[in-house]
Amino acid sequence: MNIHEYQAKQLLARFGVSVPPGEAVGTPDEARAVAKRLLADGHARVVVKAQIHAGGRGKGTFKTGLQGGVRVCASADEVLERAQAMLGQVLVTRQTGPEGRVVGKLLIEAGVRILREYYCAVLLDRAAGCPVVMVSTEGGMEIEEVAARTPERIVREWVNPTLGLQPFQARKLAVALGCQGDLIRAGEKLLLGVYRAWWECDASLVELNPLALVEGPAGRPTLLALDGKVGLDDNGLFRHPDLQALRDLAEEAPLEVEASHHGLNYIKLDGSIACLVNGAGLAMATMDLIQHCGGQPANFLDVGGGASVEQVTAAFQIIMKDPNVRAILVNIFGGIMDCDVIATGIVQAVKDTNLKLPLVVRLEGNNVRAGKQRLKDSGLPILSGDSMADAARTAVRVAA
Ligand code: GDP
Numbered sequence: 090m091n092i093h094e095y096q097a098k099q100l101l102a103r104f105g106v107s108v109p110p111g112e113a114v115g116t117p118d119e120a121r122a123v124a125k126r127l128l129a130d131g132h133a134r135v136v137v138k139a140q141i142h143a144g145g146r147g148k149g150t151f152k153t154g155l156q157g158g159v160r161v162c163a164s165a166d167e168v169l170e171r172a173q174a175m176l177g178q179v180l181v182t183r184q185t186g187p188e189g190r191v192v193g194k195l196l197i198e199a200g201v202r203i204l205r206e207y208y209c210a211v212l213l214d215r216a217a218g219c220p221v222v223m224v225s226t227e228g229g230m231e232i233e234e235v236a237a238r239t240p241e242r243i244v245r246e247w248v249n250p251t252l253g254l255q256p257f258q259a260r261k262l263a264v265a266l267g268c269q270g271d272l273i274r275a276g277e278k279l280l281l282g283v284y285r286a287w288w289e290c291d292a293s294l295v296e297l298n299p300l301a302l303v304e305g306p307a308g309r310p311t312l313l314a315l316d317g318k319v320g321l322d323d324n325g326l327f328r329h330p331d332l333q334a335l336r337d338l339a340e341e342a343p344l345e346v347e348a349s350h351h352g353l354n355y356i357k358l359d360g361s362i363a364c365l366v367n368g369a370g371l372a373m374a375t376m377d378l379i380q381h382c383g384g385q386p387a388n389f390l391d392v393g394g395g396a397s398v399e400q401v402t403a404a405f406q407i408i409m410k411d412p413n414v415r416a417i418l419v420n421i422f423g424g425i426m427d428c429d430v431i432a433t434g435i436v437q438a439v440k441d442t443n444l445k446l447p448l449v450v451r452l453e454g455n456n457v458r459a460g461k462q463r464l465k466d467s468g469l470p471i472l473s474g475d476s477m478a479d480a481a482r483t484a485v486r487v488a489a
Pocket residue numbers: 109136138143144145146147148159161199200201202203206229298299315316317
């Protein structure tokens with residue numbers, strides 16, 4: 090699960106990471122009010138930042154033609170104007186795809202004078218089997234680009250998960266960023282906080298890009314998280330009801346949200362052959378087979394081992410809402426599940442949803458004879474596949 094920048098910054102602040110003062114708003118008037126307050130507090134500039142679950146906002150473009158999802162403003166009226174132009178509009182960035190994302194909220198933040206932009210992230214190094222903290226002097230640009238062009242400018246410290254990030258490691262990273270004097274301590278504190286946030290929230294990623302060296306009070310340089318991205322591990326979310334509450338359904342694919350309400354594991358893909366399968370492994374194998382036969386799967390869909398008639402119907406309804414779908418392939422291996430129950434569900438769902446798309450069904454396993462008979466008796470134009478390969482070939486053929 091991803092969260093917004095303003096939520097990530099609130100979270101990081103709880104772990105002692107310095108972030109600029111600011112507030113998230115949903116209307117232009119609120120934006121102006123927050124801007125007024127920040128200006129009255131002595132900040133010379135106010136930044137308006139579009140809140141969407143995608144990066145590259147600074148260089149993004151609104152579908153209205155307006156440039157930039159991050160804008161530095163000098164007055165409360167300018168903030169009002171910007172907020173009016175951004176809220177409710179679609180922002181397209183390198184990470185959103187051409188369809189873009191609707192901006193529902195803005196972060197109104199104190200503007201700072203940036204001296205340097207760095208990069209900092211904590212994630213799991215799967216190859217090393219432990220957390221890794223990464224920093225780079227090349228902040229503000231995509232880390233993939235830095236890794237490709239100047240990999241030597243990325244410095245890593247691997248963390249023993251039992252001990253956690255050690256202060257000496259954090260200081261080493263701060264020195265690698267070029268910190269000197271008091272800034273080494275400040276960097277150490279910030280990095281320890283970022284690591285602790287990653288660990289205690291069961292995050293999969295915490296990324297500050299940029300982590301900025303800015304002109305602080307009395308002209309002294311300080312470190313500040315100017316951007317914050319936090320990805321949370323869905324499998325750890327049950328331990329964090331406070332983090333679950335940060336979920337923004339407007340940022341998730343609508344069909345995937347609907348599927349989750351029915352306890353279905355559905356992931357939308359770009360192909361034309363929808364699959365409905367019981368078991369994640371079989372679903373993956375089915376998708377492989379579709380590709381092997383020259384087709385493209387429209388989705389991953391695992392209805393689980395004990396799907397009910399309601400779930401199968403919901404699954405068909407979700408599949409049919411995808412306009413790219415040209416054929417449906419049902420692949421069920423009845424291990425525990427009774428094939429006759431599944432067949433009943435399929436027949437019911439086809440009738441309930443008034444399905445018009447070609448449907449190929451491959452059933453195997455427990456009580457398969459009765460199941461196949463039921464499909465036949467229904468009088469529906471269901472194509473049956475005797476083997477998995479046979480069913481996949483048929484689905485690819487009818488989809489074409
Ligand atoms: P992203 O483009 O979605 O990654 O959004 P960021 O939050 O990283 O903002 C993009 C860029 O805007 C940053 O790299 C900064 O250069 C700039 N920016 C963000 N906040 C401020 C600020 O407070 N003051 C100034 N001058 N620039 C800022």
